Amino acid sequence: MTEQTLRQWLLTDTPTSRRHAKLSALYQGWLAFRSNTMAMIGLGILLALVLIAAAAPLLAPHDPFVQNLGNRLAPLGSEGHLLGTDSLGRDILSRLIYGARITLYIVALVALIAPIVGLLVGTVSGYVGGWVDIVLMRITDIFLAFPRLVLALAFVAALGAGIENAVIAISLTAWPPYARIARAETLTIRSSDYISAIKLQGAGGFRIITKHIWPLCISSLIVRVTLDMAGIILAAAGLGFLGLGAQPPSPEWGAMISEGRRFILDHWWVATMPGLAIFTVSLAFNLLGDGLRDVLDPKAGE
Amino acid sequence: MTMLHIDNLNVWFGSGRDRVDAVKGASFDVGAGESFGLVGESGSGKSTILRAITGLAPTWSGRIAVDERTIEKTRARAFYKQVQMVFQDPYASLHPRHSVDAVLGETLQLHGFKDIDARVVRLLDDVGLGQKFRFRYPHQLSGGQRQRVAIARALAPEPELLLLDEPTSALDVSVQAEILNLLADLRQEHGLTYLMVSHDLSVVGHMCDRLAVMKDGEIVEIMDVADLRVMKAAHPYSQHLLQASV
Amino acid sequence: MDTLLDIENLWVKFPTRQGIFDAVRGVSFTLGRERLGIVGESGSGKSMTGRAILRLIRPPGIVEADHIKLDGVDLLQKSEKAMRDVRGERISMVMQDPKFSLNPVMTIGDQIIEAYRLHNTASKSEARAKALEMLEAVSIRNPERVMRAYPHEMSGGMGQRIMIAMMLIPNPEILIADEPTSALDVSVQRQVLDIMDKLVKERGMGLIFISHDLNLVADFCDRVLIMYAGRIVEVCDADKLHDAQHPYTRGLLNSLPRLNAPRDRLDVLKRDPAWSDAPSVSGRV
Incomplete structure (x- = not known):
């Protein structure tokens, strides 16, 4: 027993304490995830994004806001400006690096708001049933019936342009699918024997939903959120492109494309570089989501 | 003394045209310390009778009394301290993300016990699992081990009546064989009363003192196990069932 | 032997x-x-x-x-x-639970007929007659009605008999x-x-x-x-x-x-x- 390695300790079938059991379960999940190369690539890209955003002042060769009209629209690879400059002579690479912060900020906020609202609405609706279910699901239907970007536009128009409002607008349009998923899962979980068993211990609805239903819904929601992240980034970029999200001179990627649009024929890199950044991050989230589904989704495994 | 008294119990699902009568006018008594088979x-x-007793089937009429107290439609927690149930499929009755420790700990906490750690240890010993199973998850257990955990959970509130x-x-x-032996031992040690549902006549014959034969929601016959052993059934359906099982 | x-x-x-x-x-x-x-x-x-x-x-x-x-x-x-x-x-195989082996959105008749025509060149009416015969062979009392039914309308025993009937169509060894x-x-x-x-x-x-x-x-x-x-x-x-x-x-x-x-x-x-x-x-x- 004393000779066992950390790996053996983690892979044991006979955990000796609560912490040991948790760590062991986490490690097994990590092993399954690690064997998925594409998912690891996605995770790598996202980790790189986080690092870049954190170290933006160190990495960026120039101040993203300093204009230099004498050197505007410089092409790729020009001296001191690896990805060229935009219409006001700002360094595109630096703007992309700082823009990573905004992208992460949007992603984090939406990922915090939308799935949690969806989880709450969906599980309560599914567990309580009856008229509560009917009312909540009809509200969900109303939100689902609008095209996402149009509804977001309406919210931004009402609340005013800006990143926070864009995030709220996107979250408001993003939660209904999560509510649907959570409800569908709750309906199957609700009638299972282990829920009956805890009911027979006198547990109330609140405890059953939070301690027994949520842990089972969360994994499929996480998968769905990661897969949706690409869409959320694109929606944020779309709002930025339409001038309703981040406001100039903020280096938000969508807004950068919007600015570059005017020069797209003669100076293609101004719009293409932020486009490539959006593409890469969206792809990374999709790859990660696929990998997470293999690890987390209880229906796919075992 | 009667532990469980059931009088003219009807259970149905749905309403109007979709109504299905699952149990029709069932009546029987189970004495304290007795083991009764269905x-x-x-x-x-x-x-369905078990689910009606525990409140998992909410639409029922008639009278159910446990320990000579009539059961109301909404059950207090005290009821679940007295009556517990073990489910059929041990693969479905344990939460897939909860360890054995979490399952038993939560149950004990819900029933207001203070010395949870000591009790978890004792429960695991009682059902013959021992400490090395305490922090395992259901997927790390075999079917029989899972059922032992489910039995431990049912025993946690120290019930008098166990529905199997x-x-x-x-x-x-x-x-x-191991589980049936365990159940027999536990019944003796804790002075439990069993109400056991089974389709297997030989299992009921082994475990029970008396049994009721059911067909299409009605009890057609209540007989002693001694009669079952000598294949002496009064009702033609019971005879048919006996013949098919041998 | x-x-x-x-x-x-x-x-x-x-x-x-x-x-x-x-x-x-x-x-x-x-x-x-x-x-x-x-x-x-x-x-x-x-x-x-x-x-x-x-x-x-x-x-x-x-x-x-x-x-x-x-x-x-x-x-x-x-x-x-x-x-x-x-x-x-x-070689045919019959599984434990017929519910998972039958297609839930096709009538039983259609499934048997399809299975029969997969293995034999036969007209639709021939296949139908054969399907009825098969259902009778597994002691289903009202084969016409069963042919029109969907799998979820069948009891476990019926479902298993239908599965056996389907498995026997190609006359396996x-x-x-x-x-x-x-x-x-x-x-x-x-x-x-x-x-x-x-x-x-x-x-x-x-x-x-x-x-x-x-x-x-x-x-x-x-x-x-x-x-x-x-x-x-x-x-x-x-x-x-x-x-x-x-x-x-x-x-x-x-x-x-x-x-x-x-x-x-x-x-x-x-x-x-x-x-x-x-x-x-x-x-x-």
Whole structure:
């Protein structure tokens, strides 16, 4: 027993304490995830994004806001400006690096708001049933019936342009699918024997939903959120492109494309570089989501 | 003394045209310390009676009394301290993300016990699992081990009446023997009363003192196990069931 | 007795994180025109043996054998395409739960007709007549009505009979039945067994009957293989199963409660590691 390695300790079938059991379960999940190369690539890209955003002042060769009209629209690879400059002579690479912060900020906020609202609405609706279910699901239907970007536009128009409002607008349009998923899962979980068993211990609805239903819904929601992240980034970029999200001179990627649009024929890199950044991050989230589904989704495994 | 008294119990699902009467006018008594069997084919309503007693089937009429107290439609927590149930499929009755420790700990906490750690240890010993199973998750347990955990959970509130819904039908025969022995031991040690549902007459014959034969939601006959052993059934359906099982 | 199926040294392996797990370990047996029972507990490899014959083990599972000969032709040498013709056409399989084997959105009639026309060139009306005949052969009383029904409208016993009817359409030489009656009530169980029995006798088929129920197998089969931990530990004639010698078989028999012999405690099987180390007993005739 004393000779066992950390790996053996983690892979044991006979955990000796609560912490040991948790760590062991986490490690097994990590092993399954690690064997998925594409998912690891996605995770790598996202980790790189986080690092870049954190170290933006160190990495960026120039101040993203300093204009230099004498050197505007410089092409790729020009001296001191690896990805060229935009219409006001700002360094595109630096703007992309700082823009990573905004992208992460949007992603984090939406990922915090939308799935949690969806989880709450969906599980309560599914567990309580009856008229509560009917009312909540009809509200969900109303939100689902609008095209996402149009509804977001309406919210931004009402609340005013800006990143926070864009995030709220996107979250408001993003939660209904999560509510649907959570409800569908709750309906199957609700009638299972282990829920009956805890009911027979006198547990109330609140405890059953939070301690027994949520842990089972969360994994499929996480998968769905990661897969949706690409869409959320694109929606944020779309709002930025339409001038309703981040406001100039903020280096938000969508807004950068919007600015570059005017020069797209003669100076293609101004719009293409932020486009490539959006593409890469969206792809990374999709790859990660696929990998997470293999690890987390209880229906796919075992 | 009667531990469980059931009088003219009707259970139904749905309403109007979709109404299905699962149990029709069932009446029987189970004495304290007795082991009573309910047998019948699938769809005969035998499991539904258990679900009505525990409140999992909310639409019922008639009278159910436990320990000579009539059960109301909404059950207090005190009721679940007295009556507990073991489910048929041990693969479905344990939460897949909760460890054995979490399952038993939560149950004990819900019933207001203070010395949870010591009790978890004792429960695991009681069902013959021991400490090395304490922090395992259901997927790390075999079917028989899972059923032992489910039995430990049912024993946690120290109930007097244990409802057993086909507790061994999903298990191998050798494991079935272990679980049936365990249940017999526990009944003796804790002075439990059993109400056991099974489709297997030989299991009921082994475990029970008396049994009721059910068909299409009705109890057709209540007989002693001694009569069952000598194949002496009064009702033609019971005779038919006996013949098919041998 | 002529040999339909000849299996030599069959292994089924699954690679896992802890190394290779052998679900079936070197099993050999032959099947003639008989009812051959395979009994064992869950995890003994009995179902895997049945699936391996049809090469239905999904990757990463691996099937290895010296040979699996059907009428002298090794199934392991066949291409996947050729195997598809063997499955259903020459060897059919009936699973435990008919609900998962029938298509829920097609009427039973359409499914049987489709299955029939897949294997035979026949007009729709011919196939329909044949389907009705099949349903009658498995003692379904009102075949016209059943033809129009959807699987969810059928009881378990009916569903299982329909499955058997479908499996018998191509007139296979061998039927592999994996716990065909364990989801059914005792009285229905009897009926389904009688139907299988009749078909096996009338058509001279070979039947591999996989079950965990010793009494049932003793009653129904001609010859029994008892499997433990992926190996055959004992082979005996079904009517002599109750006099079996191996301690594992004896242990299983003794752990069953019996109506006519009441006991305070049931015997608990004490597993001997030597059982799983001992070489597999050959089930060849």
